[in-house]
Amino acid sequence: MVSAAGRRSFGPIPLALRRGFALEAGMRSLVYLLGLLAGLVGLSADPAPIRVLVWDERQPEQKKAYDGGFLGDAIAKHLASLPGLAVKSVSLNSPEQGLGEATLAETDVVIFWCHQRPLEQDDVRTEDLVRRVLSGKTGFVALHSAHWAKPFVRLMQERAKADAVAALPEAERAIAQWEYANEKPYRIIPKKGAAATPNVQKVGAVWRLTLPQCVFPVYRADGAPSHVTTLRPTHPLAAGLPSKWDIPQTEMYGEPFWVPVPDSVIFEEKWDKGEHFRSGSLWRVGSGDVFYFRPGHETYPVFKQAENLRVLENAVRWMGAEIRRR
Template sequence: MHMRLFYLFIFFILFNGCSNSDHKSIKSNEINVLIWDEQQSEQKEAYDKFIGEVIADHLDKNPKINTKSVSIDDSHYGLSDDLLDWSDIIIWWGHVRHDDIPDETVDKILKRLINGELDFIALHSAHWAKPFMEAMNYKTISKIKDNNPEYFNNSDYSINYIEPFVDRYAPERKDVLTPRAELRKFPSGKINVNIYLPNSCFPAYRPDGKSSFIHSLKTDHPIMKGVPQKFEITSTEMYDEPFHIPEPDEVVFDERWETGEWFRSGAIWNIGKGQLFYFRPGHETYDVFDNQNVLKIIENSCFWMFDS
């Protein structure tokens, strides 16, 4: 999987292959939002509809937003070229069928994201969705390159990409944080770079349905417009730091639990010309997406991404 990422890295970073297209300038002022959902049967424990449909119902109340709610079981996994071309933003709920999405489709999403043709909102367990993980890999590599030009301006360098030892596992607290890089210079002039790709997970989680508290860290950010500086989510799953991801470009809010755990639950990355927003709160059997503040944050995110 990451050999594909290497070629994307070469094409988009080393050769600055981002296109000049800008979907926001050539489309209407209305926002096209594709809501992608595994639509697990367990969701019916908390909702009359599937999570994606609940979010679509809320966004449809705004006349400036057009939605299409799709499922992994739809034709082309709900991610046909026509749908991707239509979309300004993808909202993604994935949980247990991450690997069902073909690598070729993930490439198409990532290329559009890098080119600024698409933005991406990852919900909760989508931290292990293929598009999210590949975007984190891309961000890792580009950030290491940008922060260490003296290593990459040398013609005699090699890069080794080191994946997590086990695919999709929760790291232990004692594990060294990923992503990270080892940069080595040899007397011959040769340079070697070992890039440890992000695990995209965290050392603890607890699906016990206890409440959490969202704390705004940037009250003036458009994502938090009309949202209280602090609010409660009455039933959710707990994730605990450290989150093994590249440092976000912004953290809009964090989430805290009475037992002391906390998480960077509203994180933003610039991925090439596109933007990725990770929204942590959620669980397939808790009614997190009936919370009006949660829905307002998702709606605000769509407008902020489209206007940025």
């Protein structure tokens, strides 16, 4: 029909059609609101933090270099100030030596420092931690004199066993008989000319694996500076670090370091008297990651230096990401 004004009119829209339009508009609004809500949730929900446990023997001598406090607490305080990390500091004197089942179940990465009291570390707690690393549930970072920490020694032993089996002809691996020597390497410095460990010999029908000593023949605690070179600048552990940096005061460790051959050597350290060391070494042990970072000594402020702290940050972030990726 045509109105008096000449405009065409189609009459009222049927009720059912009006309801259909309203329903469609309502659904569009609901979809929009749900999408907006999902976006807001995505923006506001931070990923779960990487859970870091810093384990420290807490020697009184550390207070000389760490403003009256302990080395482990200083590391933990720094890491806790960074986004995405939840950090706890424990010691040999903590309940269950800081390595109780409940604590380990809530830990992604352990940073470990010890020196004079490794033999006081509980064997049961050590094995609990080692199993978690082997299963890929926890990463392990050993610092400086923790080369003789029980967890590090045990992990290097497990890697040495795996390497020894892998070196055999495939047909022999499942039937080979093994015996192990040097299961307690603590506090024994190798003599000059001694055979490097780990090593394998066949004695009759049995393969004899001498487990790694996890130490080095020379060291010097004179506080001389060292010079660090980043050997693998594209590795995540080297992120944000210069190609070279100096550590003003540190103890010297000299090669050879009697451990299984690392999968990667990220950093090398040298001294003006000619010594050198693989100071940032990485292994896959079982399904887990183990990193050894050499710089240190409790009376020098090594872990107040930005570059060294960045190495630790990189290690826990990379290990935490690897655990979640699995």
